Amino acid sequence: MGSERMIVAVAEPGRGHVDHEPAVRHPVRAGLTMRHRAARELIVELNRRCVTDGLSTGTSGNLSVRVPEGILITPSGRAPRRTEPDDICLVGFDGVPLAGELRPSSEVPMHLAVYAATDARAVVHTHSPMATAVSITHAELPAVHYAVDDLGGPVRVAPYATFGTPELAANIVTALGGRTAAIMQNHGAITVGRTLEQAYERSMLLEWLCTLFFHAVQLGTPRVLSQDELRDVREQMARLRYGSAP
Missing domain, CATH: 3.40.225.10 (Class II aldolase/adducin N-terminal domain)
Structure with a gap:
């Protein structure tokens, strides 16, 4: 599967609980990272709107969409303005991360x-x-x-x-x-x-x-x-x- 490297994301301050675990690279299965591009882009868009619409602040809150392989969900410790489609995590229905370089939401x-x-x-x-x-x-x-x-x-x-x-x-x-x-x-x-x-x-x-x-x-x-x-x-x-x- 190739070598893996650690990637650290610094959580930004916000009111209340925020996802603050250090982000790490999880095993990526071939082809999964680029699937469901439209869904990833929509998650990113609405995740950013959560902040501009006053629904969340800092790195708090999380969004997900069900897909055949499991769920696409926002990463932990990543401010919406810094989150890109490739940062969205794919997690199986058993809770095991399938794709994504960042840790999924807590x-x-x-x-x-x-x-x-x-x-x-x-x-x-x-x-x-x-x-x-x-x-x-x-x-x-x-x-x-x-x-x-x-x-x-x-x-x-x-x-x-x-x-x-x-x-x-x-x-x-x-x-x-x-x-x-x-x-x-x-x-x-x-x-x-x-x-x-x-x-x-x-x-x-x-x-x-x-x-x-x-x-x-x-x-x-x-x-x-x-x-x-x-x-x-x-x-x-x-x-x-x-x-x-x-």
Whole structure:
């Protein structure tokens, strides 16, 4: 397989937990590094948008996409502005790195657990400030706006567990039951989708809903939509084929 060399990436400071392990070169299987070029480029693009859109800072957060061989995931300890398509890691469904010169994100176990438990094709994990604030003070994000229906309903807060652990992965899978988003206590947020674009838009929606909830709480006691009202929303969206092309 040829000689291997060590490559060190310095993590940049950021709020909250960041992937800070030293980056190393993993065994590269012939031809795997250059596969799924379009997916790699999209991961890089949206990873950078996480910073410009205020969803993450420094080297925090991680994105992944499911592919036949496993998952493509952002590397550990690499700032988005310094991450290129070839830096995206390919990890097998057993957690073994298949391609990439950098160490995969420490949250690989969480991503793999989500893919195993759901039909998600993409996962976005951020340290978005408003969602994290909600995680510190509430057990869920209530249905303060009908747009929460796109996330499956009120968003649960998964109990805290150390990053990168099986316990955290299990907590997230439970919180995601019947949902496309979950908030991670004292940590951040996670969204899933059929595509990476959809998962990312749900991250933006979740942060907007958390911001709306924050402002509502400052003004008084928020009115929360009932289950019947949310059911009516779903039925209306189905009738109007909301979000579909004309």
